[in-house]
Amino acid sequence: MELSKEKWSEGLKKIKPDVKNIFYKGKIDLLLDDSPKLAIVGSRRMTEYGARVIEKWMPVLVNKGVNIVSGFMYGVDQTAHKACLDNGGNTIAVLGWGIDWPVATEDEEMYQRIVEVDSLIVSEYPGKTAPLLWFFPQRNRIVAGIADAVLIVEGSVKSGSMITARLANRFGKKLLAVPGQVTSRVAEGTNGLIRDGKAKAVTCAEDVLKEMGLVPGQLRLEVGRIDDPLVSLLADGERSVDELSRILKMEVSQVLGKLTELSLCGMVSESEGKYRLM
Amino acid sequence: MMLARIESVACVGLESFLVEVEVDVAEKGFPGFSIVGLPDKAVGEARERVKTALVNSGFAFPQKKIIVNLAPADLPKEGSAYDLAMAVGILVANGDINVDGRDESRPYGEGNKIEALFYGELSLDGSLRHTKGTLLVALFAKKEHKKRIFLPVLSANEAAVVSDIEVLPVRNLKELILHLMGEKKIEPLKKIEIKSLVEAASPEFDMADIVGQESAKRALIISAAGGHNILMSGPPGSGKTMLSRALPGIMPLMSEEESMEVTRIYSAAGLMSAGEAVVRRRPFRSPHHSTSMAGLIGGGSKPVPGEVSLAHLGVLFLDEMAEFPRYVLEAMRQPMEDGKIEISRVAGRVEYPASFQLVAAVNPCPCGYLGHPTKECKCSIREIERYKRRISGPILDRIDLHITVPAVETEKILATVSKGESSFEIREKVMKARQKQSERLLKFGIFCNAQMKNKQVKEFCRLEIDGVHILRLAMEKFDLSARAYFRVLKVARTIADLEGSEAVLAAHLGEAIQYREKVF
Numbered sequence: 134m135e136l137s138k139e140k141w142s143e144g145l146k147k148i149k150p151d152v153k154n155i156f157y158k159g160k161i162d163l164l165l166d167d168s169p170k171l172a173i174v175g176s177r178r179m180t181e182y183g184a185r186v187i188e189k190w191m192p193v194l195v196n197k198g199v200n201i202v203s204g205f206m207y208g209v210d211q212t213a214h215k216a217c218l219d220n221g222g223n224t225i226a227v228l229g230w231g232i233d234w235p236v237a238t239e240d241e242e243m244y245q246r247i248v249e250v251d252s253l254i255v256s257e258y259p260g261k262t263a264p265l266l267w268f269f270p271q272r273n274r275i276v277a278g279i280a281d282a283v284l285i286v287e288g289s290v291k292s293g294s295m296i297t298a299r300l301a302n303r304f305g306k307k308l309l310a311v312p313g314q315v316t317s318r319v320a321e322g323t324n325g326l327i328r329d330g331k332a333k334a335v336t337c338a339e340d341v342l343k344e345m346g347l348v349p350g351q352l353r354l355e356v357g358r359i360d361d362p363l364v365s366l367l368a369d370g371e372r373s374v375d376e377l378s379r380i381l382k383m384e385v386s387q388v389l390g391k392l393t394e395l396s397l398c399g400m401v402s403e404s405e406g407k408y409r410l411m
Numbered sequence: 412m413m414l415a416r417i418e419s420v421a422c423v424g425l426e427s428f429l430v431e432v433e434v435d436v437a438e439k440g441f442p443g444f445s446i447v448g449l450p451d452k453a454v455g456e457a458r459e460r461v462k463t464a465l466v467n468s469g470f471a472f473p474q475k476k477i478i479v480n481l482a483p484a485d486l487p488k489e490g491s492a493y494d495l496a497m498a499v500g501i502l503v504a505n506g507d508i509n510v511d512g513r514d515e516s517r518p519y520g521e522g523n524k525i526e527a528l529f530y531g532e533l534s535l536d537g538s539l540r541h542t543k544g545t546l547l548v549a550l551f552a553k554k555e556h557k558k559r560i561f562l563p564v565l566s567a568n569e570a571a572v573v574s575d576i577e578v579l580p581v582r583n584l585k586e587l588i589l590h591l592m593g594e595k596k597i598e599p600l601k602k603i604e605i606k607s608l609v610e611a612a613s614p615e616f617d618m619a620d621i622v623g624q625e626s627a628k629r630a631l632i633i634s635a636a637g638g639h640n641i642l643m644s645g646p647p648g649s650g651k652t653m654l655s656r657a658l659p660g661i662m663p664l665m666s667e668e669e670s671m672e673v674t675r676i677y678s679a680a681g682l683m684s685a686g687e688a689v690v691r692r693r694p695f696r697s698p699h700h701s702t703s704m705a706g707l708i709g710g711g712s713k714p715v716p717g718e719v720s721l722a723h724l725g726v727l728f729l730d731e732m733a734e735f736p737r738y739v740l741e742a743m744r745q746p747m748e749d750g751k752i753e754i755s756r757v758a759g760r761v762e763y764p765a766s767f768q769l770v771a772a773v774n775p776c777p778c779g780y781l782g783h784p785t786k787e788c789k790c791s792i793r794e795i796e797r798y799k800r801r802i803s804g805p806i807l808d809r810i811d812l813h814i815t816v817p818a819v820e821t822e823k824i825l826a827t828v829s830k831g832e833s834s835f836e837i838r839e840k841v842m843k844a845r846q847k848q849s850e851r852l853l854k855f856g857i858f859c860n861a862q863m864k865n866k867q868v869k870e871f872c873r874l875e876i877d878g879v880h881i882l883r884l885a886m887e888k889f890d891l892s893a894r895a896y897f898r899v900l901k902v903a904r905t906i907a908d909l910e911g912s913e914a915v916l917a918a919h920l921g922e923a924i925q926y927r928e929k930v931f
Contacts, residue, residue, distance in 0.1 A: 193887065339887075375623055375817065377624050379625070386922045390921030393881070397884045404782070405644075407782065407815075407817070
């Protein structure tokens, strides 16, 4: 399906050189809504290290509602798509060939899966356009363009990832890089970006969230929580569980459950048995 | 003149062995009285006790050469319980009493052997003293198909709980001899039913008598319901000791087997009081922090049960846990893991059960007043940190519930607080929850949630999607380890069982997360 130009998001319009068309399969809302999007790109020759970083960080990112954008190439790209879907997240795959071009057999399962679970596949090229070498760098400008931040996991100096990195800098997107071993070929690119001050080094998923302006580990606050009697009671000063249950005439178990919720929202903290508002 | 063989029992740890007391009274030879068969000091001194007791009971002590052999001769014998067998042996061997023949009035005789076990310590006046280990003797008799045992009247009740054997309570030597001669019968004890005794025992401390401390009480209920170890942190005087004393009273009533198991240990350790039949309440032990390692986990050159075994199926309360020497606490890891303790010494290897529920109490800092509403804490930050590091990770890993017990401001409370549930009511709920757990877990050889391994946690603590979400967030926010994750799930399972819910709901999880491990 083609996305009509009226519906294009600001992000798409800003991409230079201009994107001609957007063809898609799956849930196009992912591209258009204002959910946080992180592009994860890197080398096709990914090492075990890169895979581990992605698999370890992904649950935290997905849990926070971050959608993962990548280029559907084997290596880092597909690992990112797969880890994202495994953790129940949404992913956007940007293809370097026509939207209907038959993908290689080994990629087909992933391709089907993205469509089936209501994630999104997009491409600039219509129908069965066959992939050409220069399509891939072209595709990278869309990857960088639609994401809020770009995370480079691994990449050598002359890889496509470095192109994406340059584009991200040009579009004014946050550029993040995972530091690697200085002796590793696939880490030369990422370490170089960090050394030159072009990318920010991130060493854990929380770092990524912070860079994207999201605070780790918080439930989204439900409206109306503020006038909860428990909250207004704590606003007057710190209290123990016993006092809270006595004053509110609530069972201890209920008070504790509520305090857990409020702590997870980041509203309440505890020390030495006393709870207080943050 | 002749040789008498009297049977008695040796108790080593919780095991018992048959000991044949052979007594030879010889006409020839220099008069004397010697005991062979590896007797210890207490057995050796039986010579004086037996001699005096016989004389004071109106028998003439034979002025002949008396040899007592305790067979098997290579098993070390200890204690005073062979007195009775020796005294009877001497009388038989000397021909003072005639147990020969099988007529109605003298039913036990067969040659020079008496078909019964004799066990008990003699007093100088010929009466029998309270002797430890009589339950073990009775169990041994049942196992070995011995029909009759003669025991001191003060200790015989312990044995009367065992079925299929005849327990004859002996007040003194004279009565025993009259009985053996068939002149005046001693009536065997009626079997004592454990169940009614256990049920009739009221809890020592009632939860309803504890004012305030609602959250600590709630945690104790969960602890009792799931068999979870618990750590309480709070300033001195906040009631940690009182709370933990109430725990045995809300744990499920002991079954007959459990009561018997505990009694076995107490009987072997000589901690049963005279006339007591069984331990009716779950034990509560609170060793002081100066207790030695042998005192806590058991030991000595002849291994005796330690506090962990005396707390078997009950509560072990470690007050000021951080003050215990580290190596003593580390030694508790095996019993906490396996529910038993193995003690190896030169004198032998002994195994005692030690499946207890741990209640640990700690102060929040060395002086105890950190976070106290009125008193000032005088500790430096460094002191506090060092204090908190004293309990090692592996021990904390075995504690599922961590709570803070705040200082009580009595005046404030008395006005507003209503009396809580009584221990009796709570116990009903706890037993219901336990019932569910054992139905679920018995096929794995365990009976409460605290004993679940990770595999069972995965199977029985499945969460709904919102629960998964909350737990993930909590792990991130509170930086929970994988171990802590499983502990939270176990506690949530117990809360669900208490509420009678099959599924572990988000509400249960929310509460469980508040009992997570804090830096104590």
